[in-house]
Amino acid sequence: MTAKRVTMADVAKEAGVSIKTVSNVINGVGNVLPKTQKKVNAAVSKLGYRVDAAARYLKTRRHQTIGLAIGGFDSPFYSQLLEGVIEEAHAHGFTVTISTYNHLDGGVDALLREAPYSNADGWIVYANHPLGDGGAALDIDYPIVQCGNYTAYGKADLITLDNQSALKDATQALIDRGCTRIGALCAPLGIDRDTYHKRDAVPGAATITRLEGYISALQDNGMDVNWDYIPAGRRWTIAGGASAIVDMLDSGVRPDGIVCYNDSAAFGALYELQLHGVRVPDDVQVIGFDNITESAYSSPSLTTMDPMWKDYAKMCVLRLIERINGDDSPYATIALHPRLVERDSTRR
Structure with missing residues (x-):
């Protein structure tokens, strides 16, 4: 029956x-x-x-679904962003559909061009590379909230982090703990001592502001910027962080403090430092960025900048729902300020 x-x-x-x-x-x-x-x-x-989704759509012309686009699952922080978006979306009666774009020819731009034809009412798009052609893919009449470290060219709401202040705080924390030879892992792809002052070296990149925060802290404390301590041309991955440490140590560069642009690079740094007999935090202190779950369980546990992912995800979801509901106010850029979480990779 x-x-x-x-x-x-x-x-x-x-x-x-x-x-x-x-x-x-x-x-x-x-x-x-x-x-x-x-x-x-x-x-x-x-x-x-x-809920009868078909009946609801016929009545409201809405799927009550939010799309979340990420590059892939090659970085641990994606899962934390995803968890936060799903939790907040469900609290407002939305389901979440997920799509990746690393495999697409054109990356995030290709996904944006297809977004209006999906079964989602709007998309949160985490851009892991600069949008092409001045953000032309955002020239659509469809709710989009961009997040990440690259500009939205004023064509969509952007939820980002105060990267410059965060890296400045991290670098200052090392200076306050006695470090005088501080490395930064790693400079954004395309940025080195020759291209740093060319603002178009990485079109649309806000990631360069992390490097600027590091440099600003050094300069505020009367310390010289030594590009031998800023490896370039590497991805922010465990392998990227590891290879940067190998090259630094092999070339005779001996930092006593390291700020990393994300926790994955920091894990790679910790691994190679230990292999080379460099003690953390006795010989070198290390600070990461992202406060992913694994950072509390590395050896030693990682001091890191916490972007407060739940707040970040909540901001993305609430802003997108406002756009879905017809908010046509000017696009805004909202930058959250990460906080330092102290653990065992720095001296207290």
Whole structure:
């Protein structure tokens, strides 16, 4: 015998509210008191109510779905961003669809061109490389929120980090702990001592501001910038961090402090430093960036800059929902400021 389908009316009766209130809670709209939301959600769970997605789309012309685009799953922080986006989206009645673009010819630009034809009401796009042609792929009448470290050219909301201040704080933390020979892993691809002052060396890159933060901290403390301590031309990966340390040590460069542009590069640095008999933090202190879960369990545990991924993801989701709901205010750039989390890779 086929079980009777649970309806919104059933949920409303169980929760003691109107059908309209149930609809508002399920669709994440309207001003519903938290205690009322809790009652409705409890009734939904108890009765096993399921949204009829096809019927809802016919009525609202919305899929109640958010897209999240990332390059791939080659960096641990992607999973933390994904977890935060899913949690916040579900709190507002949205499901999340995920797509990657590293395999696409054209990368993130190619994905953006296809986004309006997907079954999502809008997309959060984490750009891991600069958009081409001045961000032409964003010239679409469709809700997009870009996040990451590259400019959106004023053509979409951008949720990013205050990279310059964060790296300046990390470098200053090493200086305050007595470091005088501080390395930075690694300079953005295309940036070295010859190209640093050419602002178009990496078109659309905000990642260069991390390097600027490092340099600013050195200069504020009367310290010279030595490019031998800033390896270039490497990806921000474990392998990239490891190879940078090998090259530095083989060339006679001996830092007593290292700031890394992400935790993955820091893990590679820790690995090679230990292989070469360099003690952390006794001989060299290391600070990462991202505060991924693994940073608390490395050996030694990694001091790192925490971007507060849940807040970051929440900002992305809320801004996209506002755009989906018709907000046509000017596009904004919102920069969150990471905080230092002290662990065992630095002296206290």
